[in-house]
Each structure stands twice: as structure tokens, then as C-alpha cells.
Amino acid sequence: MPVATRRAAVLGHPVAHSLSPVLHNAAYDALGLEGWEYTALDTTAATLRGRVERLDLGWAGLSLTMPLKQTVIAMLDDVDPLAAATGAVNTVVVRPAPCGITLGGYNTDVHGLVAALREGLGGRQVRRAVVLGAGATAASAVGALAELGCATPRVLARSIARTAGLHEAARRLGASPRFEVLDAMTAPGPLGHADVVVSTLPAHAADAVAATLAERAGAVTGVLLDVVYDPRPTALARAWADLGGVVVGGERMLLHQAAEQVRLMTGRPAPLAAMDRSLAAALGDRSDLAP
Numbered sequence: 001m002p003v004a005t006r007r008a009a010v011l012g013h014p015v016a017h018s019l020s021p022v023l024h025n026a027a028y029d030a031l032g033l034e035g036w037e038y039t040a041l042d043t044t045a046a047t048l049r050g051r052v053e054r055l056d057l058g059w060a061g062l063s064l065t066m067p068l069k070q071t072v073i074a075m076l077d078d079v080d081p082l083a084a085a086t087g088a089v090n091t092v093v094v095r096p097a098p099c100g101i102t103l104g105g106y107n108t109d110v111h112g113l114v115a116a117l118r119e120g121l122g123g124r125q126v127r128r129a130v131v132l133g134a135g136a137t138a139a140s141a142v143g144a145l146a147e148l149g150c151a152t153p154r155v156l157a158r159s160i161a162r163t164a165g166l167h168e169a170a171r172r173l174g175a176s177p178r179f180e181v182l183d184a185m186t187a188p189g190p191l192g193h194a195d196v197v198v199s200t201l202p203a204h205a206a207d208a209v210a211a212t213l214a215e216r217a218g219a220v221t222g223v224l225l226d227v228v229y230d231p232r233p234t235a236l237a238r239a240w241a242d243l244g245g246v247v248v249g250g251e252r253m254l255l256h257q258a259a260e261q262v263r264l265m266t267g268r269p270a271p272l273a274a275m276d277r278s279l280a281a282a283l284g285d286r287s288d289l290a291p
Contacts (some may be wrong), residue, residue: 004035005035005036005058005062005201006033006035006036006037006058006059006115007036007037007038007039007058007059007060007252008024008036008037008038008039008060008061008062008063008110008265009039009040009041009063010038010039010040010041010062010063010064010065011041011043011048011051011062011063011064011065011068012040012042012043012064012065012066013042013043013044013065013284014042014067014290015040015042015043015058016040016042016196017255018040019251019254019279019283020038020040020063020254020258021038021040022041022195022278022279022282023037023254023255023258023259023262023278023279024038024063024105024258024261024262024280025037025038025277025278026261026264026271026275026277026279027258027262027270027271027274028266029274030271030274031071031122031266031268031271032277033266036060036266038215043068045067045068045071047073048071048072048075049066050090052072052103055094055101055103056062056094056100056101057094057096057100057101057115057196059094059103060094060265060266061091061092061093061094061264061265062092063090063091063258063261064090064091064092065090066135066136066137069089069090069136069270070087070088070089070127070136072089072092072105072248073087073089073105075103076089076092076103076104076105077082077102077103077104077107077201078102078104079104079105079106080104080105080106080107082106082107082110082143082171083105083106085127085143085173086107086109086110086139086140086143086169086172086185087136087165087168087169087170087172088107088136088139088140089105089110090106090107090108090109090138090257090261091105091106091107091108091260091261091264091265092104092105092106092231093106093107093264093265096100096279097190099105101104106116106141106256106264107140108257108261108264109137109140109253109257110140110143110144110147110258110261111229111256111257112252112253112254112255112256112260113140113141113143113144113198113225113253113256113257114144114147114148114256115253115256115259116225116248116250116252116253116255116256117148117196117198117223117225117248119252120223120224120225120246120247120248121148121195121196121223124151124195125195126145126148126149126150126195126196127149127150127193127195128150128154128179128193128194128195128196129145129148129150129153129154129195129196129197129198130154130155130156130190130191130194130197130198131145131153131155131156131177131197131198131199131200132156132182132187132197132198132199132200132206132209133145133155133156133157133158133182133199133200133201133205134155134157134158134159134162134163134165134166134179135166135200136165137200137227137289138155138157138166138198138200138252139166139169139170141153141198141200142155142166142169142170142173142175142177143169143173143175145175145196145198145199146173146174146175148196150195150196151174151175151176152175152176152177153175153177153178154177154178154180154190154194155177155178155179156180156181156182156183156187157180157181157182158181158182158189158201158205159181160179160180160181163179166179167179168192170269178239182209184208184209184211185212186270187209187212188191188212188213188216190220191209191213192213192218192220192243194222195222195223196223196224196225197220197222197223197224197240198224198225198227198254199223199224199225199226199227199228199234201228201229202286203224203228203230203231203234204234206226206234206235206236207234207235207236207261210234210235210238210239210240211235211239213236213239213240213243214239214242214243219243219244220240220243220244220245221243221244221245222245222246223245223246223247223248224236224237224240224245224246224247224248225247225248225249225250225252225253226247226249226250227250227253228250229249229254229283231251232249232250232251232283233247233249236282237249246277251279251283254279255272255275255279256272258275259272261273262275
């Protein structure tokens with residue numbers, strides 16, 4: 001039986017080249033959800049409230065990029081404990097209520113990171129881990145590593161003065177990271193001995209680290225997940241692979257976090273294989289990628 005028309009969208013600025021519509025629309029097709037559509041809507045922190053206030057039962061939910069993941073929290077009726085702990089909501093689900101709708105906030109980035117890292121780990125345990133960066137995605141990375149068994153990762157941040165938010169998120173997550181300044185010249189040491197490295201740095205921000213790693217490090221055996229996938233592979237991913245390490249592309253995190261969003265918004269298990277095929281086709285066709 002056809003399902004009533006429902007809308008969903010990814011919000012951000014800029015967001016026109018997002019791959020989220022590819023993933024979600026592939027899921028709707030595979031699930032037979034006729035009348036469902038997922039789009040990309042350019043939205044800033046200043047225009048977010050207007051978008052949220054116009055939501056109704058014709059909407060299934062929203063996906064959010066930074067900095068909207070933090071801005072939206074005050075606009076929601078309830079926030080899932082994991083999203084509250086990380087301080088980042090990347091998913092809003094619209095549900096019926098006696099007086100209209102309720103808006104629930106979730107974090108599916110942790111799910112995406114855990115699932116993507118498990119692909120690379122192949123069952124290996126995580127004892128030593130490093131996170132590059134200290135923003136909202138780093139908080140999700142700390143949560144994911146704690147779920148994988150490492151609650152004491154080393155966090156290498158470009159500015160220790162800007163890690164207060166991550167300190168608080170880690171405390172709420174029950175993790176105790178060790179914070180250090182990210183220095184491209186000394187980073188190969190902790191990276192080379194890690195079972196898992198998660199880089200949450202923006203595009204090209206880890207290029208200097210990659211250059212030093214290529215020059216100074218010996219063989220590596222750990223798993224690297226670089227959340228950036230434009231360019232793909234990143235300089236850090238190339239250097240890691242050249243040294244013998246396992247690389248998990250950022251698009252794997254994107255796939256798995258989107259699958260969890262589909263489950264939350266539709267109430268059905270996500271058709272991961274169909275979404276994966278559509279993602280692979282899109283990655284093969286496009287060079288103008290954005291998260």
C-alpha cells in the first residue's frame with residue numbers, strides 16, 4: 001500500500017552537493033516508500049529556527065551539518081541521551097502529538113563511526129586510539145571509541161584552549177581522554193602506535209601531519225578513519241595506506257549514520273546494501289563532493 005507523502009532534508013551551508021539525498025532516496029526506493037522525498041536545503045544558523053518552526057506532519061525529519069548540530073538543540077522537545085552527551089544533534093525526527101508534533105533529537109554520527117571502524121577492525125580490539133581534532137565530530141569519535149572499548153584515547157587538538165566543550169562531552173560519555181597539542185612533527189609517534197586513529201579535521205588540515213608521517217613513521221598496523229572524503233583519498237589516508245595501515249574512508253561513516261537516520265525516520269530497518277550501491281555510484285560519478 002502506498003505511503004502518504006513525507007518529506008525529509010539535510011540542512012547546512014553550503015549543502016547543494018551533499019550526498020545525503022542519494023543515500024536517503026535510495027533507501028526510500030528500496031523500501032517501497034512511495035511519495036517520500038529527501039532534498040538538500042541551504043540553511044544557516046540564522047535561518048534554522050524558521051525551518052524548524054515550519055515543520056509539520058508532512059515531514060519525517062531533518063539531517064543537520066555543523067554548526068546546526070548544536071544550534072538546533074534548544075529548538076527540540078526532547079533529546080536522546082547520546083545526543084545530549086555528545087552535545088551534537090545531527091538528526092531530528094518529527095512525530096505526531098496531541099497538539100501537533102514533537103521534535104526529537106538524535107546523534108547517529110556515533111553509530112556511523114562505530115560501524116565504519118568495525119569494517120576496518122575485522123574483530124580486533126581497540127586498546128590505543130587517537131583522535132585528531134576537538135570539535136563536535138571529535139566528541140562523537142570519543143563516544144564511538146568508548147563503545148569499542150577504548151575510553152582513554154589521546155586527543156590531538158590544534159588549540160587546547162578550544163577543548164572545553166570536548167572535555168565536558170567526554171565526561172558525560174564516561175570517557176577520560178588525554179589532551180595534547182597537535183604538532184605535525186611529533187604526531188607520527190602516537191599515530192604509529194595506535195590501534196585506531198580517527199581524524200575529524202577539515203579537508204587539508206591534516207596534510208602536514210600526513211607529510212611528516214610519510215617521512216618519519218615506520219610501518220603502521222592500525223585502522224585510520226578520516227571523516228573527510230573530498231578529496232578522496234585524503235593525503236593522510238594515502239600516507240597511512242602506503243605505510244601498510246588499514247584505511248576506512250569517511251564515506252563509510254556517512255553511509256552508516258544515514259542508515260540509522262533512515263531507521264529513525266521511517267521506523268524500518270535501513271536497506272544498507274541498496275544505499276551502499278547508490279553511494280558507490282555517486283562517488284564514481286562525482287568530483288564535487290560535500291558531506
